[in-house]
Amino acid sequence: MLSVRLLGPVRASVDAREIALGPPLQRAVFTVLAVRRDQVVDRGELIDAVWGEALPGNPEGAVHTYVAGLRRALEPVRARRSPGRFLESHPSGYRLRLPDPEATDLARFERLADEGRAASGAGRLPLAERLLDEALALFDGSVLGGVPGPFAQARREWLAAARQSLAEDRAEVLLARRRFGAAAAEARRLADAEPLRERPWALLMTALYRDGRQAEALAAYDRARAVSAEQLGLDPGPLLGELRQRIVVADPSLLPGGPREAEPGERWVDLPRDSDHFTGRTAEAARVVAAAGRGVCAIDGMAGVGKTTLAVHVAQRLAGRCPDVRLYIDLHGHTPGRRPVTAAAALERLLLAVGVPGERIPAGAEDRAALWRSRLAGRRALLVLDNAVDTGQVRPLLPGSASCLVVITSRRRLTGLDAGESVSLDVLPFTDALALFAAVAGPDRVAAEPAATEAVLRACGLLPLAVQISAARLRHRPAWTVAHLRDRLAVEERRLDELAAEDRSVEAAFALSYRSLATGARRMFRLLGLFPGAELGLAAAAALCGVDVVAADRLLEGLVDCQLLDEPRPGRYRLHDLLRAYAARECCRTESADERAAALARLADFYLATVDGAEQLLRPQRLDRADPSAPRTGAEFGDRAAALAWLDAERGVFAPLVETAARIGRHRQAWQLARCLWGFFEARGHWTDWICCHELALPSARLLGDRLAEARLLVGLGVAEHRLRNYPAAVSHYRNALALMREAGFRSGEAGVLTNLGNTLRRMGRTAEAIECQEQSLAGCQAIPDQAGEAIALANLGDLYRDAGRLRKSLAAQEQALAMFRKWGERRWEGSVLDGLARTHLAAGATEPALVHCREALECRRACGDRAGEAETLDTLGRIHLRRGDLAPARSALTRALAVAQALDTPLADDIRRRLARISGGPPSDAENNTPDP
Structure with missing residues (x-):
C-alpha cells in the first residue's frame, strides 16, 4: 500500500517502508501526481507544473527520466516493462494509483x-x-x-x-x-x-x-x-x-447566551487531547493515577518539566472511571500577560461548563463553591486544575464527593492542601529524553549522529521543554545537522536564546517563576547564578548573598518551594543548568559589576576561612595560616571527621572558586585557598584536583610578587606530581621552589623542600643523593629549630636507610620520629611512620613485629580518614602475609588495598594488581614517602 504525506516535507512509504523520492525536480513530478491522485496528468501539464517558463533543453526527456526514477523507488523489484503497481503510463501522460481514498494526508x-x-x-x-x-x-x-x-x-x-x-x-x-x-x-x-x-x-x-x-x-x-x-x-x-x-x-x-442544559445521557467533557509525543514518565504516571484514584493529586515541578503534559496524559487514562464529567481549566498561575484566575472566576466557568445557566450562578465565591460541590455530588467526575498559583486558588474548586478525582499542576509545592498527595517531577532520564528528541526530530537523524544528540540533550539539561524546542527546530530546518544544533547550544551565554521557537521559550517560562518572587528571593536566586560550582551549602549561600544563615535558609527554602532550586540533600542546594544560565543572565542585567564582584569576594572569603579552619584540624603542625588575625567568617568544625565530610561535599567547587577569585582580582584568596587544601587532597588522594588548583593559583602568586607564596605552590605541585609518579616534573618544581625559598631566606621552608626532593630522588633510584638531601634537611631543622620538620626528615631517612640496607639506622630514625609524632598527637604521621617501621622489620625478616606495627598503622590511618595511606598499609599487610606464607590473608589484604587504590585512582593500584597476579610474590616494593609541608 502506498501512502503519501504532503502537508509537510513530502514523503512516501510503501507498506510502511519510507522510500527515497530522489532529487528535488523528481519530487516535484511526484507531488503533482500525488495531488492529482488517480487522475491522468498530461505531460505538458507536468512540464508547466514543474518548470513553468524556465524550461530545460529537453523537458519531455526530463519528465521521462524522473518518472523512471520514481518507478525504481516505488517498486525496486519490478520486472522491466511490466505494468507498474502504482505509477501507470498513458498515451498522454501518467497516473499515480492510490486506491485508498485517504492514502494522502491532504485527502x-x-x-x-x-x-x-x-x-x-x-x-x-x-x-x-x-x-x-x-x-x-x-x-x-x-x-x-x-x-x-x-x-x-x-x-x-x-x-x-x-x-x-x-x-x-x-x-x-x-x-x-x-x-x-x-x-x-x-x-x-x-x-x-x-x-x-x-x-x-x-x-x-x-x-x-x-x-x-x-x-x-x-x-x-x-x-x-x-x-x-x-x-x-x-x-x-x-x-x-x-x-x-x-x-x-x-x-x-x-455576550453569549446561557449554556444548554444537559440532555438525557449527555456528558460534560472538555479535556485536551493527549500529547502525540508523550514519552517515559511511567513511574510518575502510575503514582499520579494511584493518588488521583484516591481523590486529589498535585503535580509540581520546575517550569518546562512537563507537568501539564503528564496531567493530561493521566486524565485520559482516568477518563473511563469518570463518565459523567471530565473538565480541564487553566488557572493561569504562570501565563504571560495574564493574571491568575480568581477562585470565584474559575468557579463561574466550571459551573457554566456543567450546564448551570449564568443567571443562576451566585455572586459570592463561597456560594459558588457550595453550588459546585452540590452539582458534582454523586457524579463520577474528573477535574484537571492546571497551572495553579497556590493552595488558596484551588481549595474552593475541590469537589466534596468521594466519586470525584482531581489532578492539580503547579510550579509551587502545594503544602497547604489538607488532603491528597504530591508528585514532584524531575527532568527526564536520558533514555526518555532521547526518545522524546527522536520522536520530534525524527529517528533517522538521531541515529545518524548519536554523540552529537547526546551533547544536545546534555545542553538541554534533559528538561522536556528544552528537548522539544531543540528537536522541533531541528525538524523544521532540514539543512541543519544535529552537530550544527549542538554547536549552537554549546555557547552557554547564547543557549537560552537558542531554546526558543515561536511562542515557546525556556527563558520566558523561567521568567514567569522568577517574577513571581519577592524582592529578597529574586536577589538570592540571581546571585546563585554566580556560584562557580554545581552544589552549595546554606552557609555559602548566606555569604554569597550577604545575609545571615537564618535569612538565607528562609530564602532558599522559598526557592525550593517555587521549584527554582533543588535540595538533593538537607542543607545542600543545586540549580538546574538552564536555571543557572537564566539566573546568571538576570544577575548581569540587574546587579552592577561591582555588586557581582563583591558577592564573589564574600564567597571567596567564606571558603578561605572555612578551608583554613578545616586544614587546622587536618594538619595542626603546618607552618602557615591563611590569615591568623582575620575574623572567623567561615563555618567551624568540631573534629577532623566533620571537616573532612564538609570538604568532601564541597570538592567540586574548589578549582572553579580558585579560578573565580583570580578572575575578580582576589589573588591572595586564590593562592591561599589552593594552599589550604593540602591536607584534604593528601588525605583523600585527590592528586589531579591538587594539581589543577595549584596551577590555577600560581599566576595569582606571581601577580602579587609574593615569591614565598609561589614557592609554596610549587612545592604543592611537586608533591602531587610525585604521588602520580611524574618524578622528573616533581624534581623540577622542587628545585624551582628551593631557589625561591633560599632567595627569601625561609630556612624552614628550604629544609622542607629538601625533604621532598629527597623523597622523589629516592623513587628515581638515586639513593645517595636522596640521603644527602634528607640529612641536609635534618640539620637545617635542628638548627632553626623546627621539630616538626625534624620528625619528618627522620621518618624519611628511616625509609632511605632501609633502602640502603642500613636497617639499624632505619629503625632508630623511625622510632625517634614516632615518639615525636605521638607526643603531638599527629595520628596521620604516626600511621605513616608505623607503616615504615613495618616495612623495615619486614626487610629484616622479622614478620611478627612487622605485623604488629602494620596493624597499628592501619588503625591510625583509618581513624584520621587517610584513604591513600590506608591503601599503602593494606598493601604492606598483604606483603607481610606473603612473606609468612599465609596466602589467604595476603590475598584478602591486597584485594582490599586494590579496592581503595582504585577508588582513589592512584598509581599504586597497578603495583597491587601485579602482586595479586603473581600471588607467590617477589621482593616487596617500598612504601610511598612522607611529604612535609614547607
Whole structure:
C-alpha cells in the first residue's frame, strides 16, 4: 500500500517502508501526481507544473527520466516493462494509483475539514472541535517542503489559506463552547500570522470581551488599525469598526447566551487531547493515577518539566472511571500577560461548563463553591486544575464527593492542601529524553549522529521543554545537522536564546517563576547564578548573598518551594543548568559589576576561612595560616571527621572558586585557598584536583610578587606530581621552589623542600643523593629549630636507610620520629611512620613485629580518614602475609588495598594488581614517602 504525506516535507512509504523520492525536480513530478491522485496528468501539464517558463533543453526527456526514477523507488523489484503497481503510463501522460481514498494526508485533511464544519453547523461542538483539531494536526512543518516549481508554490499558498481559514473556524467553535481564554489565544496567534485578515481580529476582540477583558479587546482593535494603516494606508473595514463600537457601549448581544442544559445521557467533557509525543514518565504516571484514584493529586515541578503534559496524559487514562464529567481549566498561575484566575472566576466557568445557566450562578465565591460541590455530588467526575498559583486558588474548586478525582499542576509545592498527595517531577532520564528528541526530530537523524544528540540533550539539561524546542527546530530546518544544533547550544551565554521557537521559550517560562518572587528571593536566586560550582551549602549561600544563615535558609527554602532550586540533600542546594544560565543572565542585567564582584569576594572569603579552619584540624603542625588575625567568617568544625565530610561535599567547587577569585582580582584568596587544601587532597588522594588548583593559583602568586607564596605552590605541585609518579616534573618544581625559598631566606621552608626532593630522588633510584638531601634537611631543622620538620626528615631517612640496607639506622630514625609524632598527637604521621617501621622489620625478616606495627598503622590511618595511606598499609599487610606464607590473608589484604587504590585512582593500584597476579610474590616494593609541608 502506498501512502503519501504532503502537508509537510513530502514523503512516501510503501507498506510502511519510507522510500527515497530522489532529487528535488523528481519530487516535484511526484507531488503533482500525488495531488492529482488517480487522475491522468498530461505531460505538458507536468512540464508547466514543474518548470513553468524556465524550461530545460529537453523537458519531455526530463519528465521521462524522473518518472523512471520514481518507478525504481516505488517498486525496486519490478520486472522491466511490466505494468507498474502504482505509477501507470498513458498515451498522454501518467497516473499515480492510490486506491485508498485517504492514502494522502491532504485527502484526510479535506474530509476532516468538511466533517468538522458540518458538525459545527449542526451544533455538535465537541465533535466539531475534535475533527478540526485532527485536521489541523496533519500539518507538519513546511507544506510540500523540499519541492520546487510553480505548481508546488501555488498549492502551498492555497493550503496556507485553507489552514488559516480552518483554524479560524476552530476558534469560532471555542467561542461557542465558552472557552474564551483558549479562543483568544488561538485568535491572537492567527492575527499575528495574517495581520491583514479581519476575521482573526474580530474573533480575538470577541473572545477577549466575553472573557471580561474589555480593555484588551479595544487594544486589539487599535493594533489591527495600526497594522492596516501601516501596510495599506487604510482603516479596518466596517466589520471591525462596528464590533469596536459594540464593545465600547457594552452591547449585551455580544455576550453569549446561557449554556444548554444537559440532555438525557449527555456528558460534560472538555479535556485536551493527549500529547502525540508523550514519552517515559511511567513511574510518575502510575503514582499520579494511584493518588488521583484516591481523590486529589498535585503535580509540581520546575517550569518546562512537563507537568501539564503528564496531567493530561493521566486524565485520559482516568477518563473511563469518570463518565459523567471530565473538565480541564487553566488557572493561569504562570501565563504571560495574564493574571491568575480568581477562585470565584474559575468557579463561574466550571459551573457554566456543567450546564448551570449564568443567571443562576451566585455572586459570592463561597456560594459558588457550595453550588459546585452540590452539582458534582454523586457524579463520577474528573477535574484537571492546571497551572495553579497556590493552595488558596484551588481549595474552593475541590469537589466534596468521594466519586470525584482531581489532578492539580503547579510550579509551587502545594503544602497547604489538607488532603491528597504530591508528585514532584524531575527532568527526564536520558533514555526518555532521547526518545522524546527522536520522536520530534525524527529517528533517522538521531541515529545518524548519536554523540552529537547526546551533547544536545546534555545542553538541554534533559528538561522536556528544552528537548522539544531543540528537536522541533531541528525538524523544521532540514539543512541543519544535529552537530550544527549542538554547536549552537554549546555557547552557554547564547543557549537560552537558542531554546526558543515561536511562542515557546525556556527563558520566558523561567521568567514567569522568577517574577513571581519577592524582592529578597529574586536577589538570592540571581546571585546563585554566580556560584562557580554545581552544589552549595546554606552557609555559602548566606555569604554569597550577604545575609545571615537564618535569612538565607528562609530564602532558599522559598526557592525550593517555587521549584527554582533543588535540595538533593538537607542543607545542600543545586540549580538546574538552564536555571543557572537564566539566573546568571538576570544577575548581569540587574546587579552592577561591582555588586557581582563583591558577592564573589564574600564567597571567596567564606571558603578561605572555612578551608583554613578545616586544614587546622587536618594538619595542626603546618607552618602557615591563611590569615591568623582575620575574623572567623567561615563555618567551624568540631573534629577532623566533620571537616573532612564538609570538604568532601564541597570538592567540586574548589578549582572553579580558585579560578573565580583570580578572575575578580582576589589573588591572595586564590593562592591561599589552593594552599589550604593540602591536607584534604593528601588525605583523600585527590592528586589531579591538587594539581589543577595549584596551577590555577600560581599566576595569582606571581601577580602579587609574593615569591614565598609561589614557592609554596610549587612545592604543592611537586608533591602531587610525585604521588602520580611524574618524578622528573616533581624534581623540577622542587628545585624551582628551593631557589625561591633560599632567595627569601625561609630556612624552614628550604629544609622542607629538601625533604621532598629527597623523597622523589629516592623513587628515581638515586639513593645517595636522596640521603644527602634528607640529612641536609635534618640539620637545617635542628638548627632553626623546627621539630616538626625534624620528625619528618627522620621518618624519611628511616625509609632511605632501609633502602640502603642500613636497617639499624632505619629503625632508630623511625622510632625517634614516632615518639615525636605521638607526643603531638599527629595520628596521620604516626600511621605513616608505623607503616615504615613495618616495612623495615619486614626487610629484616622479622614478620611478627612487622605485623604488629602494620596493624597499628592501619588503625591510625583509618581513624584520621587517610584513604591513600590506608591503601599503602593494606598493601604492606598483604606483603607481610606473603612473606609468612599465609596466602589467604595476603590475598584478602591486597584485594582490599586494590579496592581503595582504585577508588582513589592512584598509581599504586597497578603495583597491587601485579602482586595479586603473581600471588607467590617477589621482593616487596617500598612504601610511598612522607611529604612535609614547607
